[in-house]
Amino acid sequence: MNISEILFYFLSAMALGSAIMVVVSKNAVHSVLWLIITFFAISGHYILMNAQFLGIVNLIVYAGAIMVLFLFVIMLMNLNADTEPKKNRWLKMAGIVAGGCLLLVLVAALKNAEIRGQQAQFNEGNIGLIQNLGEVLFTEYVVPFEISSILFLSAMVGAVVIGKRGD
Amino acid sequence: MKIEYYIFLSIALFCIGIVGVLTRRNAIIVFMCVELMLNAANLLLVAFSKMHHLAQKASNPTAGTDGQLFVFFIMVVAAAEVSVGLAIIVMMYRNVHSVDINFLNRLKH
Incomplete structure (x- = not known):
């Protein structure tokens, strides 16, 4: 280890x-x-x-x-x-049971998946460095990159409009 | 590191987020649990991109870059989502003076 x-x-x-x-x-x-x-x-x-x-x-x-x-x-x-009101105890239990069931189902479904035993590259490899990601980002993915700037602009306008004190 | 460790870690984080969304009543904490679920998915995407890179690097030296760029775009979208979502929560607090999500059922009236 x-x-x-x-x-x-x-x-x-x-x-x-x-x-x-x-x-x-x-x-x-x-x-x-x-x-x-x-x-x-x-x-x-x-x-x-x-x-x-x-x-x-x-x-x-x-x-x-x-x-x-x-x-x-x-x-x-x-x-x-501590101002949060108490939720019904049974509702809380139901939420925990539902989350636990999801955990159980996902683990049971994926524990014998086909990719089992494959390694994720650890501690080496250079695809995550800024140089490689930047080259791909500004060539192949330049259109989504520009669209995300429009998304930011609209989110900014939306946040200001929603957060503005109403008239 | 074996890929299934990352899968199980992400599943556990995601389910903790689900339990938080289902059990808490404070709208801000529910929102934070949604962010937690988003991060679990991001972690799994990076792990799979490194796995793909290890399997394909002989034929394609940049295999797996796409997965990491998807994570980058998910972070961009998450930042925009948080700004709008928090603005909505602030507006709700201003109207009903509470962030209890049970008050939101008044939206139907």
Whole structure:
């Protein structure tokens, strides 16, 4: 068991544990902080697979921008007190059972899949570096790239129009 | 690392997100659980792209780049989605002074 495998198990445990904490913690601000830890663990997985560009983008976009937006909204609404109303206990149980059933079905369906035993390249390979991704992004995928800028513009206009104080 | 470890990790993250969506009532936490599910899918896409690269790199040295670019575009779409979604939640809070999703059933009246 070399150091990368130990890192893999450590990051997996970190991602799963903090994901569970996102769901169970009562305080919304704590949920956001646990979700940031989950995103850090997922970025660690990307870097472990040598997808360095995606690892850094995940950190900047998710852990940096999106989570700050969430924190900002939570603090704007002053939700950091425990104000969430209690949900029906049976409904909660039903939700957990439904999620567990989905987990069971997916694991049972995929545990003998055809790709079983194939390796994901670990710690080497250069397709995840900025040079390779950038070359493909600006040649083959240049049209979707430009369309995504239009998407951003419309999202920005939409957010401003929705968030504007009504008349 | 074997691919099925990544598959099981992604399934577990996705199901935790599902349980969060089904059990929580705070709209912001439900939204955060949706982000968690999105990230589980992203992780699996990157793992499969590396698997494809390992299998095909003799014939095509850039095999698997497409999968990583899909992840990049998913992140772009997620950023746009979060900005609009949070604006909707803020507007809902301004109207009903709560982010409880049970209040949303008033939309049908």
